[in-house]
Amino acid sequence: MTRAEAAPAAPARAAKRRSGQWAAWAFLAPVVIYLIAFYAYPLYRNLDLSLRHYTVRSFVQGDAPFSGLDNYRTVVDNATFWPEFLHTVAFTGVSLVFQFSIGMALAVFFAQNFRLSATLRALFLVPWLLPLIVSASTWSWMLNSDSGVVNFALRSVGIDPVNWLTSPSWALTSVIIANVWIGIPFNLVVLYSGLQSIPSEIYEAAALDGANGWQRFWRVTFPLLRPVSAITLLLGLVYTLKVFDIIWIMTKGGPTDASTTFATWSYKLSFGTLVPQFGPGAAVGNLLIIMALIFGLLYIRMQRKQVS
Amino acid sequence: MKSRVKTGIGVILTAIMLFPVYWMVNVSFTKDTDMRRDPPILFPFHGTLEGYRAVIDQQMPYLGTSLLVGLGTVILTVALSAPAGYSLAKLRPRGGGALSFVLLMAQMIPGIIMAMGFYAIYLKLGVLNSAAGLVLADSTIAVPFGVLIFTAFMSGIPSELINAAEIDGAGTFRTFRSVVLPVSRNAVVTVSLFAFLWAWSDFVFATTLDGGGTRQPITLGIYHYIGNNNQQWNAIMATAVIASIPATLLLILAQRYVAAGVTAGAVKD
Numbered sequence: 001m002t003r004a005e006a007a008p009a010a011p012a013r014a015a016k017r018r019s020g021q022w023a024a025w026a027f028l029a030p031v032v033i034y035l036i037a038f039y040a041y042p043l044y045r046n047l048d049l050s051l052r053h054y055t056v057r058s059f060v061q062g063d064a065p066f067s068g069l070d071n072y073r074t075v076v077d078n079a080t081f082w083p084e085f086l087h088t089v090a091f092t093g094v095s096l097v098f099q100f101s102i103g104m105a106l107a108v109f110f111a112q113n114f115r116l117s118a119t120l121r122a123l124f125l126v127p128w129l130l131p132l133i134v135s136a137s138t139w140s141w142m143l144n145s146d147s148g149v150v151n152f153a154l155r156s157v158g159i160d161p162v163n164w165l166t167s168p169s170w171a172l173t174s175v176i177i178a179n180v181w182i183g184i185p186f187n188l189v190v191l192y193s194g195l196q197s198i199p200s201e202i203y204e205a206a207a208l209d210g211a212n213g214w215q216r217f218w219r220v221t222f223p224l225l226r227p228v229s230a231i232t233l234l235l236g237l238v239y240t241l242k243v244f245d246i247i248w249i250m251t252k253g254g255p256t257d258a259s260t261t262f263a264t265w266s267y268k269l270s271f272g273t274l275v276p277q278f279g280p281g282a283a284v285g286n287l288l289i290i291m292a293l294i295f296g297l298l299y300i301r302m303q304r305k306q307v308s
Numbered sequence: 309m310k311s312r313v314k315t316g317i318g319v320i321l322t323a324i325m326l327f328p329v330y331w332m333v334n335v336s337f338t339k340d341t342d343m344r345r346d347p348p349i350l351f352p353f354h355g356t357l358e359g360y361r362a363v364i365d366q367q368m369p370y371l372g373t374s375l376l377v378g379l380g381t382v383i384l385t386v387a388l389s390a391p392a393g394y395s396l397a398k399l400r401p402r403g404g405g406a407l408s409f410v411l412l413m414a415q416m417i418p419g420i421i422m423a424m425g426f427y428a429i430y431l432k433l434g435v436l437n438s439a440a441g442l443v444l445a446d447s448t449i450a451v452p453f454g455v456l457i458f459t460a461f462m463s464g465i466p467s468e469l470i471n472a473a474e475i476d477g478a479g480t481f482r483t484f485r486s487v488v489l490p491v492s493r494n495a496v497v498t499v500s501l502f503a504f505l506w507a508w509s510d511f512v513f514a515t516t517l518d519g520g521g522t523r524q525p526i527t528l529g530i531y532h533y534i535g536n537n538n539q540q541w542n543a544i545m546a547t548a549v550i551a552s553i554p555a556t557l558l559l560i561l562a563q564r565y566v567a568a569g570v571t572a573g574a575v576k577d
Contacts, residue, residue: 023480024401031392031455032407038448039414042425049428060431106321114314120322122563126329129555131509133527134548137534138332141541147344149331156347181328242418245511249531263420270424271516278428285421296416300409 043289049282059278071279075287078280080257080265088261091176091247092240098180100233103187108217110188111195121192128185136249139178140165143250165251168258175247175259182246183239187232194228195221227306234299241292262288332552336360336545343541359546367547370529373439374508377525378554380443381507382500385450389499390492393458394484398470408459411452422448423516430517437521445513450503461495462488498565501558508554526551 050071058064075081110121127135142148143164151161164174198221206216244263247253253260253268260268262284270281337355396404426445435441465488473483489496511527518524530551533544
């Protein structure tokens, strides 16, 4: 191709690229507008709520005075701040440990394709698919102090019944149990799909070298599954930080705040009392967002690294 | 270990895992007078349909609202996310990577915080306690997920197919509607199923944005049952069983889509 021929082609190509950009953004426009109106704006409103001194009256009229970081100070200085923080950490940490280890054990078990394994694995998804209110109310009744089936089972093996939902020392454990139950399917499915990508030759080689099942897991499966495990844990962490429904339905965060996490505390401040405290409620919510985004960014970094 | 032994262990593990589901069904058939029996009734041989009668008498409007909100959310989600997915997958928009990143982050924002923001806005606009408001709020759970699924799926469509349509004189929109959408049926099904399920199951937005309305979804129906200190647990559990029908249907009819949806966000193939 000579220069003379190439010259007229270049602007045409540029024009085509430009019209291509127009079309590309025309297809994106609805989502962009949507994100601004229904993600960015509510989040901005929430930030604004946390920086003003709101009462019920000024909430409706929208003329609350600016108060800087007062709401955040109120929240952090509150005597319940550190207990709620610890509940959040305990709820998230303990849930993750159990969800992940049980999910991993089940994934390894189901990976040895046996008869019915695919069907049974599908049935394991049920807890994850049920509406949270269904799971939470079922667990509430199962954990009922007097008539719950869990206490019946404990009594029949000679253990004293426990006031699962009504005693401050057990309420957090109870909501963790329900949350672990709901979270196992997710861990199982993701780890199982990770296991599928490990070539079977590696196991055959390990078996030839005389490795037993336990060694094969710790020396082969676990190291090779590390990237998938990290992603599962980080995503699980972000999901668990936002858990609200289960706790609110089972215990309302009580008794005496014993099972209150940041998510439920934030809701309780804004909607759960007779005199709503929208400012502090929004402040707690924003602290929660920061926590979620830190781990969210870590997750995205891990995922990019795995792809490349 | 023999395969049959493993199947046996698998069945036992599944039974343990699904015990709460069985218990929900069992309690839904238990008579009021037997509810606090010790030992509890393990099989509803002499059960009652009282609970289900209560559902039919009291919960039908709630179920109707949930169905409506679920379908509305599906339409809105697919209409917004399918074109966006096509653009990100095939049209190479400048700044598309940044938008994908924003969508990923959007998924991580706790629903309870979105609910507070929506509450403040809806209060001002006077659209609290409306089904349309609930559809809009519920769609925020599904739209980022939808765009990611559509992008992933449409990236796999051969470019030759799209080029062929353009050579035949189809514009970008025509290509999208007549070529891309029909071959993306699986992605449409996956996104629709999850959008419906999430809207149907939503409690956070329902309780903050629709707590005082006349048209409330089934999640609030159950919640009011519990909140009223209702001791009629067979009715509560019967409602829970009915509310679980969409999830069950989904698992039976669209199993492979479900597993694909669970892993889609976490692991890229």
